Amino acid sequence: MLLEVCDLDAGYGQTQILHGVSIRVDEREIVTIIGPNGSGKSTLLKAITGVVRPTAGRVVFGSDSIAGLSPDRIVRKGISYVPQTENVFPSLTIQENLEMGAFLRRDLGRERLPRIYEMFPDLVSKRGDRASRLSGGQRQMLALARALMLDPTLLLLDEPSAGLAPMMVDGVFDKIAEINQTGVAILIVEQKARRSLQQSHRGYVLATGQTRLEDTGERLLANPEVRRLYLGG
Ligand SMILES: Nc1ncnc2c1ncn2[C@@H]1O[C@H](COP(=O)(O)OP(=O)(O)O)[C@@H](O)[C@H]1O
Ligand SMILES: [Mg+2]
Structure with missing residues (x-):
């Protein structure tokens, strides 16, 4: 097992949002979490990455307990997180965004840049452009590329296809599959539940801060x- 979240509680101030959430992600898996708006999906990703501090429960990554660690320490252990919004710096260039992406892993240095440009060839010709000039889909690709600069073993994605035109949605999901093929495990929170479950090994339903269902992507879809x-019927 790569990531194990066990009986996790978390919230904001006095408001508890997650109530005993348990999920797991195995090595090289794609796992999707679906659930209604406000059910705590984003909060769960924030609690795993240390952006929100869990108040109870366990988060184990590999053999390390990471609940309560700071986000930068969690990142260094190999978890990259792409938030739903504000996941690139609009006023910086593509290249600067990628370099910033690697900031927490200076041991990796610039060596990953060529590899990342290879995976995202559309970014190469734009590398001197500001990120603000990118389309929504290109920006999401940049956010993925930035997260990969950290050479993660686990990638957390919060609604990677939100607000994108249908053609770009396919592009993003194809890229996610491609990233997974390189050996990176992926945990996705998605509104496009059907599309995401189709290419997931397993999935969970989260409702009112609790895990309600766990099954293979295929069986959840059925x-x-x-x-x-x-799934809209
Ligand atoms: N920064 C915050 N401060 C206070 N409450 C928040 C904050 N972010 C989210 N919430 C609340 O937490 C609940 C779960 O939100 P969220 O995790 O974003 O759900 P989802 O991602 O499933 O739509 C919602 O009721 C939301 O209003
Ligand atoms: Mg959300």
């Missing part, structure tokens, strides 16, 4: 209750 509640 589950009548999941279809009715979360």
Whole structure:
């Protein structure tokens, strides 16, 4: 097992949002978390990455307990996180964004840049442009590329396809599959539940801060209750 979250509680101030959430991600897996708006999906990713401090429960990554560690220490252990919004610096160039991405792993240095440009060839000709000039889809690609500068073993993605045109949605999901092929495990929170579950090994349903269902992507897609509640029939 790569990541194990066990009985996790977390929230904001006095407001508890997650109530005993348990999930796991195995090495090289793609796992999708679906659930209604406000159910705590983003909060779960923030609690795993240390952006929000868990108040109870365990988060184990590899053989390390990481609950309560600072986000930069968690990143150095090999978890990269792409938040839903503000995941690139608009006023910096593509290249500067990528270099900033590697900031916490100076041991890796600039050596990863060529490899990342190889994986994201569309960014090469734009590397001197400011990120603010990119389309929504290109910006999301840059956010993925930035996260990969850290050479993670686990990538956390918060609604990577949100707000993108249908053609770009496919591009982003294809890129996610490609990243996974290189051996990176991926935990995705997605509104495009159907598309995401189709290419996931497993998935979870999160509702009102609790994990309600766990199954293979295929079986969740076939589950009548999941279809009715979360997949639009
Ligand atoms: N920074 C915050 N401060 C206080 N409450 C928040 C904050 N962020 C989210 N919440 C609340 O936490 C709950 C879960 O939000 P979130 O994790 O973003 O859900 P989801 O990602 O599933 O839509 C919501 O009720 C939301 O209003
Ligand atoms: Mg969210």
